[in-house]
Amino acid sequence: MTRPSKARPAWVKPVATAFLAGAALGVAGYGVGHLLAKHLVLEESVALSLRWSDVLALLIAASLILGAAVVLFTSLSPARLGRMYRLEGLASASEAGQARLQALVMGFSGIILLLPLVFDLTGMTPAVGVGIIVLLFVLHTVMNVRVYRQADELLRRTMLESATATFFIGQGVLFLWAAAERMGAAPTLTAWDIYVVLMAGYLAASGVVSARRGLAY
Secondary structure (H helix, E strand, O other): OOOOOOOOOOOHHHHHHHHHHHHHHHHHHHHHHHHHHHHOOOOHHHHHHOOHHHHHHHHHHHHHHHHHHHHHHHHOOHHHHHHHOOOOOOOOHHHHHHHHHHHHHHHHHHHHHHHHHHHHHOOOOHHHHHHHHHHHHHHHHHHHHHHHHHOOHHHHHHHHHHHHHHHHHHHHHHHHHHHHHHOOOOOOOOHHHHHHHHHHHHHHHHHHHHHHOOOOO
16 A cells, blocks of 8 residues: 655745746856857956946846746747646637737846946947937837736736835835945945846846746746
8 A cells, every 4th residue: 555645835846946947047147148258248348347236137137038038938838828827728829929928028128138238338329328228118118018908917916016025125125225325334336236136136026926826837
């Protein structure tokens, strides 16, 4: 007589998936950074101009682009997409279109995050670079609004919870750092530093909220 297997806790699979995804994204981010360092950052002066926030931005952008590729690949199979959305059966054509739009927005987010670094390294005129980024940001905002309107209640709740957690945690950390900086106990941060850290916090919050709601698989 065989002993009945003990059921695994519900949190094991999401946590294990998040760990494996983080490891994969870390390797991918390292690879992207290595390629950039090898093929783009050729002069020592340019390499020295990269700050810690620039490296973090490269890792975040690589994660977003890779994540977009994964979602796009998943959307090609109704069965895989159904499992990702926790559906009882196959995903419909409209749900596949929604997933592809989400992938497009995610990948677009990574590209926009890279543009300030690319424009700076290539010596583009600041006014032209900022103008291009503003236009792309407006387009990105329109796409984000469309994704939110098409999303179901579960996805909307996930997005709102991620944004709320990022706001409150980010606000607290920013206040503590600003107070320490004002008293000379912490180094000065730039707006770019703060935004990159905020973006990293949002990705982390999104991963945790998605895992809690069973959207990580």
